[in-house]
Amino acid sequence: MVTFGKKLKERSIQEWQGYYINYKLMKKKVKQYSRQIEGGNLERRHVLKDFSRMLDNQIEKIALFMLEQQGLLSSRLQRLRESHDALQEQPDISLVSNLKEEYRAVGQDLLKLLFFVEMNAIGIRKILKKFDKRLGYRFTNYYVKTRANHPYSELQQVFRHVGLGAVVGAVSRNLHELQNNQGSYLSIYDQPVLPLQDPVVDSIRAAVDRLTRSTNFLHFMAQHALIMQEELPSPQDEEGEEEDGRYHFMSLLLNLVNTFLYMVNTYIIVPTADDYSMSLGAAATVCGVVIGAMAVAQLFSSVYFSAWSNRSYFKPLIFSSIVLFIGNLLYALAFDLNSIAVLLIGRLFCGLGSARAVNRRYISDCVPLKIRMQASAGFVSASALGMACGPALAGLLQVRFKIYKVTFNQDTLPGWVMAIAWLMYLVWLAISFREPALQPEEIPKTSEASNNSVQDVNLEKGIKQPLLITAEEIEEQAEDECDGSEEAAEDSRAPANSIVAAYRLLTPSVKVQLLIYFMLKYAMEILLSESSVITTYYFGWSTSSVAIFLFCLGLTVLPVNLVVGSYISNMFEDRQILLVSEIMVCVGILLSFHVAVPYTVPQYVCSGLIMFVSAEVLEGVNLSLLSRVMSSRLSRGTYNGGLLSTEAGTIARVIADATITVAGYLGRDMLLNVTLLPSLVICVLSIVATCFTYNSMY
Secondary structure (H helix, E strand, O other), rough: OHHHHHHHHHHHHHHHHHHHOOOOHHHHHHHHHHHHHHHHOOOHHHHHHHHHHHHHHHHHHHHHHHHHHHHHHHHHHHHHHHHHHHHHHHHOHHHHHHHHHHHHHHHHHHHHHHHHHHHHHHHHHHHHHHHHHHHHOOOOHHHHHOOOOOOOOHHHHHHHHHHHHHHHHHHHHHHHHHHOOOOOOOOOOOOOOOOOOOOOHHHHHHHHHHOOOOOOOHHHHHHOEEEEEOOOOOOHEEEHHHHOOOOOOOHHHHHHHHHHHHHHHHHHOOOOOHHHHHOOOOHHHHHHHHHHHHHHHHHHHHHHHHOOOOOHHHHHHHHHHHHHHHHHHHHHHHHHHHHHHHHHHHHHHHHHHOHHHHHHHHHHOOHHHHHHHHHHHHHHHHHHHHHHHHHHHHHHOOOOOOOOOOOOOOOHHHHHHHHHHHHHHHHHHHHHHHOOOOOOOOOOOOOHHHOOOOOHHOOHHHOOOOOOOOHHHHHHHHHHHHOOOOOOOOOOOOOOHHHHHHHHOOOOHHHHHHHHHHHHHHHHHHHHHHHHHHHHHHHHHHHHHHHHHHHHHHHHHHHHHHHHHHHHHHHHOOHHHHHHHHHHHHHHHHOOOOOOOOOOOOHHHHHEEEHHHOOOOOOOOHHHHHHHOOOOHHOOOOOHHHHHHHHHHHHHHHHOOOOHHHHOOOOOOHHHHHHHHHHHHHHHHHHHHHHHHHOOOO
């Protein structure tokens, strides 16, 4: 892996070389402090004072150069403004074209300055983390707290860049006016929803978004998908994405529809699975096995689909659609064949058709960076919508009739409807999908330079995050655990080639995040899968009532993420939201237990809502943190971060569904408490693990 110091040297603008942070010098200084303190030759107070002064000088150098460059850009914009005003009095098409090119030239120089600021911001953040790790201090918190709002601190210039925002606005506004000067009297401020279609402005906007990335709804939703970006992009990277022709809107839409249909397929049987099991002579609690069979098969399908997507996207999607069509057909025919085995085989086939790994991979590999966040948010939204529509659709299929000897009723219709849906999708896929060109595989570097870069093996994971995001305390442990030996040879940057190799790349903090993910998926699966059996036993609910309940739960996903992503995450640290959400899941589980008093509908609905909503909040925050702390080697290849999280969640679902079936042998009166007990234990363990992880970092 290329170290940040080497990357800074390679990507820095040659004529500005002396104005970048001297990362190499400061890293040597940190190593020197470490040796001197270990030998007892230096006091802590002296170290803090000396390093603070050194970092202040570096930031001052950066900030003053920024102001100088902003002044030069402002002067050029002022001259162009005069030319622009003159053109309004005497319009000339050729002069308008020349003026637009001059504004674009300013935009290109502005883009260079934005990348200059971004690289320096990353350097400051990295050297602060390295200092904390090597010397065992919490210097970062002290430094940021004392400089962030001080009137004389240059740190604000680097990380708030108000002046740069004004220059960005001037370039964008004037280009908009010149592009829309055909008799229009509306300004850019009158049309805020109409984006300017100019490549320079698009690149500037993308650079500013990376530089000022704050947590909002779209960003929060996108991180649910765990589609990670492994590198800090350069302007050339962004242009290359547009030119390579891999992105195709209809192909992206087909991937999102695949995600939606698969989630509908997963949850459409939940309201009727117990009734279907009993009609075939099995116990109602066998519904756990029926629902879980799909998850069991998904454990294997996720791996081979992830590997297949290294070579193709079209063929896996075709295979997925055919297998899902066959699976749903078998599920529907099991009633007339009176075979629980056929029913289970049908669900296994449905699980073998899970192409979510392909959907994720297409977004990660083929969607341009500037719309990747929207595509990732679309992936999550499609999943949430499918989760809500599945039970709702089951509630509408309350009819019974026969055609020849084939029965159509509330149990079989979900299979028939989904079989037809997958057949229609297969035809659409064959007509409209465009296979993207495969990218050549990277040849691993084995040169001497790679042997000198061990200290930054995991630092590349968080380079898109701004300094003041406090969740970076969580990144600290993951980034620096491989930083102990500066002289040791660094591992290859090649992706993990097995599940075992991927597991070895997981740091303790990542393992805690995966444990939390396991817990929340287990709790949600228990709630959803046994809902039909529990509500029928305690309240006598019909299939339609169960479907409405599950539909209402599914509808909470997007509003909850909107509130958390747009408001709560801007008021509290991610780690605080994480811990509170875990506690609320625990509260929801405790309230769900049936103790001495009669079990009531309000108790079940309210406790279920608390548990489900808290788990949704927890999932978003947890995957957001997981995408930051996971090794960059897990951002690509077959055994990637998305696969690991999918496997963790799928294993949780399999165990939860098996628990329901096993607990059913104790009787339906014991089912609720017996299945909730493991949920409570796992939830408490995850809370303890979370607290222990954070305490070890303070």
